Amino acid sequence: MRTKYINAFLLIVALAVVPYLGYGQTIATDSIKNQHTEVTSNPLAGTVKKTKRIVPKEIKYPHLYWGFTGNYGIMDLTPEKAGFDYSTKGSMGGGLYFELRVTKWLGIETGGNYWVMKGDITQSADYATSIEGLVDSEGDEYNSLISAVKVSKSWSTSLIEIPFALKFQLPVGNWTFYLKPGASYNMVTGATYNQDGIFSRSGYYSENNITFENLPSHGFYEAKHQKSSGSAFTNFINPFVGFGIIFPAASGNLFMEAKYYPGSLSMAKSGNGTLFEGPENLGVIDRKYQFESVTEESGKITLSGLSFSMGFRF
Numbered sequence: 001m002r003t004k005y006i007n008a009f010l011l012i013v014a015l016a017v018v019p020y021l022g023y024g025q026t027i028a029t030d031s032i033k034n035q036h037t038e039v040t041s042n043p044l045a046g047t048v049k050k051t052k053r054i055v056p057k058e059i060k061y062p063h064l065y066w067g068f069t070g071n072y073g074i075m076d077l078t079p080e081k082a083g084f085d086y087s088t089k090g091s092m093g094g095g096l097y098f099e100l101r102v103t104k105w106l107g108i109e110t111g112g113n114y115w116v117m118k119g120d121i122t123q124s125a126d127y128a129t130s131i132e133g134l135v136d137s138e139g140d141e142y143n144s145l146i147s148a149v150k151v152s153k154s155w156s157t158s159l160i161e162i163p164f165a166l167k168f169q170l171p172v173g174n175w176t177f178y179l180k181p182g183a184s185y186n187m188v189t190g191a192t193y194n195q196d197g198i199f200s201r202s203g204y205y206s207e208n209n210i211t212f213e214n215l216p217s218h219g220f221y222e223a224k225h226q227k228s229s230g231s232a233f234t235n236f237i238n239p240f241v242g243f244g245i246i247f248p249a250a251s252g253n254l255f256m257e258a259k260y261y262p263g264s265l266s267m268a269k270s271g272n273g274t275l276f277e278g279p280e281n282l283g284v285i286d287r288k289y290q291f292e293s294v295t296e297e298s299g300k301i302t303l304s305g306l307s308f309s310m311g312f313r314f
Helices: 002-022
Strands: 028-032 035-042 047-054 063-079 084-088 091-101 106-123 127-135 141-172 175-205 210-212 221-231 236-249 252-261 301-313
Touching (some): 091 141, 106 175, 141 236
Antiparallel strands (some): 028 035, 063 091, 063 301, 091 106, 106 141, 141 175, 175 236, 252 301
16 A cells, blocks of 8 residues: 555656656757747746847858958058158948858959049149250250249049958857958049149250240240149059958858058059159240149159058958
């Protein structure tokens, strides 16, 4: 009889405990992109709980990623020759990028970014030069003496940057840190400038020891105020090294990146060797005449600085 009661008590305990043995166990899972849903039940409380958490996708390599980015740059123009101060304003842009992830650690990246840049150039020292051994229309030899003061220039440039980079990556949990050295080819799509200054040109005839300073009809002028406009820059290549972080989002990945540009190949158009030489054959300067841009005679002009990017990757 005693054994019967004991067995009955054990049976009641077992029937009461068994429903609770499933608490905390996953009943069903659903993996969509990188979002994982766990469904758990608690019979004691009479509830069903759904928990969503972000987990990494299982990726097979090679794998192609793509995305879009917004960019802000703090860039500087540096001329090879002294005499003019270059300043740039904040640069902005955006574009698309594509990454072929070859392995878990290495990728190859390219794409296209559209940039808009603006800046000013001001004269920091009076400009003066001479061209010797010239011959005028009457066959007389002379030296051309050229000077310029208060020259200033505003410029704006739009370009398409096409980068090529190796991307070395280090996954840490759900985050990925990366380093990417590379170079970009920059196609100038628009480059304009407006230049203003006061120019003088005189002619020294050594045979007669005479200097002509203000004979506009013969191409010699003094303190001539002149404005010019035109195209400022040409295509160039710019190396860089970048560092960034990729972290998960609901439908893909967000990333933040910084790139350092140590200095580009020259982006200046080449001139004729002398600034503000004036019209050929001692022609008369009128309002339609366009003096050379100061960037054309500044030697090599390099673009350097930092850019910061934020974007979304799919």
